[in-house]
Amino acid sequence: MNRPRVTVRVPAELRVFLAAERRGESTEVVTDGSSSLGHVVESLGIPLTEVGRLTVGGRDVPRAFVPGDGADVQVDAVTRPQQVPGAPLRFLLDVHLGTLARRLRLLGVDTAYQSTDIGDPALATLSAKERRVLLSRDRGLLRRRELWAGGYVYSDRPDRQLDDVLERFAPELAPWTRCVACNGPLVPADKETVRGQLADGTRKTYDVFAQCADCGRAYWKGAHHADLEAVVERAMRDHGPRPAPDRPA
Structure with a gap:
């Protein structure tokens, strides 16, 4: 036959x-x-x-x-921007996407990431348990049946990866509100609260600080702030909310 x-x-x-x-x-x-x-x-x-x-x-x-x-x-x-069932939109990234994870967190996007490889079954299960969109460049991982939702990351360059994810899923952006280390929320902090994390030069130079409410890490506008600000400005320009069109008088 x-x-x-x-x-x-x-x-x-x-x-x-x-x-x-x-x-x-x-x-x-x-x-x-x-x-x-x-x-x-x-x-x-x-x-x-x-x-x-x-x-x-x-x-x-x-x-x-x-x-x-x-x-x-x-x-x-898939149609872009892609509609994902349920809310809020949250992501889970595999071990190979650390830079992308930090940049998404920098933009205030809820992004779970672990720097150690916990294995494909555990990642897929975590995606389902926490209802997170799993992002990966591993096709086999994205074929696992227990996966809740997923997306392939097409580029190996972090700048293109970020553009692709923001264009595809259109998450709400809230820069400078999440810890890039652990994904926790940032809150204002006074210098005395974070003094133990500051070098002498930093204590003398800076007065405005934020701190992660989960892990306690301190943040300030240090030497690398300009590079981070460039990432944020580009993302907000290309993928942030669009102003409403002017209405005729």
Whole structure:
């Protein structure tokens, strides 16, 4: 008995997941006749976290749909900005995305991150338990069934990673409100409260401080503040709230 042959059309932005020989506008897949369309798409290397609308012959179908012989499948990428069920929008990053985690926290985005590798099963379980969107460059991790929600990080450059995440998920930005070390909230602090964390030069030079309410780390506008401010200004310019258009008088 001949096995069904399915034509799968993949948009350019998702072809990065395909094997080199399949990176044309369409590719043919031989199925077992019982596999769901979601399984067929995953078999090509595309995480379902990156997949939006699926159509067969121009008709919307669910991921559980079983394509038959000759089916013409169109795979669309997720619509941006992507709507994530539930609120508030929170993230969980794997061990390889430390710089991205710190930059998201710098912008006030709730971002869980651990500097040690706790393993894929634990990360996926934590995503489900805390209802966090798991961000990763590991396709295998994003295919775990226990995952609540996820997103592939397409670039290996932190500046592009940040742009991609902010453009895709459009989180609310509140710069300078989270600890970049632990994700806790920052509160104003007087110099005496944080004196033990300050070098002599800092105590003499600075008078305005903040402190993490969770871990106690102190913050002030030190030598690296200009670099951090540049990250914040660029993010707010490109991804912050847009001013309302002027109304005609």
